[in-house]
Amino acid sequence: MEDWKxxxxxxxxxxxxxxxxxxxxxxxxxxxxxxxxxLAFTLIERLDPPTISYD
Incomplete structure (x- = not known):
């Protein structure tokens, strides 16, 4: 296997x-x-976490 992989x-x-x-x-x-x-959903959650209203 290649080193870069x-x-x-x-x-x-x-x-x-x-x-x-x-x-x-x-x-x-x-x-x-x-x-x-x-993996895709994990990345989405990290980049755009769900917001919680503080009201």
């Missing part, structure tokens, strides 16, 4: 984007759609 995987693991370190050994495998959706 391993580095991306390590960064994703450190950032909490990957929760299972075993993915580092399977970076060339397709990722299930549910994993991509979970």
């Amino acid at each position: 391993v580095e991306l995987g390590k960064k994703a693991l450190e950032a909490g984007m990957l929760k299972d370190p075993q993915w580092l050994n399977r970076l060339d495998e397709p990722m299930p759609l549910w994993v991509l959706l979970e």
Whole structure:
């Protein structure tokens, strides 16, 4: 596996984007759609957290 893929995987693991370190050994495998959706919703929540009215 290419070094750049391993580095991306390590960064994703450190950032909490990957929760299972075993993915580092399977970076060339397709990722299930549910994993991509979970990642997308996590990023959306981080970038635009739900607002709570203080009224």
